[in-house]
Amino acid sequence: MKDFNGSTAVYGIIGDPVEHSISPFMQTSAMEKMGFNGVYLPFHVLPEHLEKAIGGMKALNISGLNVTSPHKQNVIRYLDRISDAAEVIGAVNTIVNDSGALYGDNTDVYGYIQGVLKMGKTDVLPEIVCIFGAGGAARGVIYGCAMREEVRKIFIMNRTLSKAQIIADEFSRITGKHIMAFPSDDSKIRDIVPATGLVINTTTIGQLPDAGVSPVPDPSVFHKGQIVSDIITAPVKTKYLRDAEERGALTVNGLPMLAYQGARSLSIWTGMDAPEDYMLTIVRKHFDES
Numbered sequence: 372m373k374d375f376n377g378s379t380a381v382y383g384i385i386g387d388p389v390e391h392s393i394s395p396f397m398q399t400s401a402m403e404k405m406g407f408n409g410v411y412l413p414f415h416v417l418p419e420h421l422e423k424a425i426g427g428m429k430a431l432n433i434s435g436l437n438v439t440s441p442h443k444q445n446v447i448r449y450l451d452r453i454s455d456a457a458e459v460i461g462a463v464n465t466i467v468n469d470s471g472a473l474y475g476d477n478t479d480v481y482g483y484i485q486g487v488l489k490m491g492k493t494d495v496l497p498e499i500v501c502i503f504g505a506g507g508a509a510r511g512v513i514y515g516c517a518m519r520e521e522v523r524k525i526f527i528m529n530r531t532l533s534k535a536q537i538i539a540d541e542f543s544r545i546t547g548k549h550i551m552a553f554p555s556d557d558s559k560i561r562d563i564v565p566a567t568g569l570v571i572n573t574t575t576i577g578q579l580p581d582a583g584v585s586p587v588p589d590p591s592v593f594h595k596g597q598i599v600s601d602i603i604t605a606p607v608k609t610k611y612l613r614d615a616e617e618r619g620a621l622t623v624n625g626l627p628m629l630a631y632q633g634a635r636s637l638s639i640w641t642g643m644d645a646p647e648d649y650m651l652t653i654v655r656k657h658f659d660e661s
């Protein structure tokens with residue numbers, strides 16, 4: 372049990388629901404490891420209470436909050452300032468209370484990219500990237516990839532082509548990268564996926580309770596030399612990842628992103644190096660045991 376006192380800094384996560392979150396355990400363990408005098412708690416905040424909750428953050432001098440579904444977009448209107456990344460993506464997952472001024476940032480981008488780099492034991496992403504999905508999560512991942520100098524081309528594949536097209540147009544303009552949209556049908560997947568070095572699933576296809584399906588129905592498009600990643604964490608190993616692994620691809624599940632986004636938030640809040648690898652170990656242990 373930690374020793375709390377009058378100087379203990381208070382952090383937390385707001386979401387609806389929030390009971391499933393591993394962040395309180397992960398963040399508190401990391402703070403303890405760093406010798407940082409802080410605590411991190413779950414706050415179940417209903418959408419209709421979001422404004423009051425953020426006002427309460429100021430009133431109670433809560434030092435920082437993570438923000439999860441469904442508040443990542445709506446919280447922006449209550450903040451004083453947000454980062455460029457959060458602005459472009461349209462989502463905030465980290466709030467810093469800077470002497471009463473609330474600053475919003477998005478550490479999911481760092482978490483995702485760092486996860487692929489570390490698990491792939493590389494400093495650079497592949498030049499050609501293919502992303503399944505065009506929702507909120509896709510925007511962060513696409514932005515993160517497009518901002519990497521080495522990434523030349525990004526293909527967005529989505530069931531609803533118009534949504535992918537909107538993101539492709541917007542992000543091409545902002546980042547100057549070659550970003551194209553395609554429908555995620557079988558023949559297009561067969562055309563595009565084999566030539567891409569990084570394949571990313573940001574859709575909910577394959578998530579529990581529908582774990583038997585994959586956004587890539589024909590696994591023969593996967594091969595050795597590719598990195599195939601999924602941001603789903605339930606199950607940890609989706610059918611899509613199993614298929615890719617069987618074909619010899621290097622696979623990255625959703626746990627590194629979860630750990631590293633948290634590590635980044637903790638670094639921003641404390642100004643200290645967060646124990647990234649330790650946080651991943653904690654996350655992995657939790658998911659293996661649950």
Ligand code: ATR
Nearest residue numbers: 504505506507508509529530531534573574575576
């Ligand atoms: P998030 O914010 O987590 O990204 P979202 O905005 O609801 O969630 O986006 C979900 C993504 O999964 C979308 O790209 C969605 O495709 P559409 O834009 O066509 O709706 C995709 N998706 C979810 N279920 C799907 C399914 N059964 N088949 C194909 N795509 C699916």
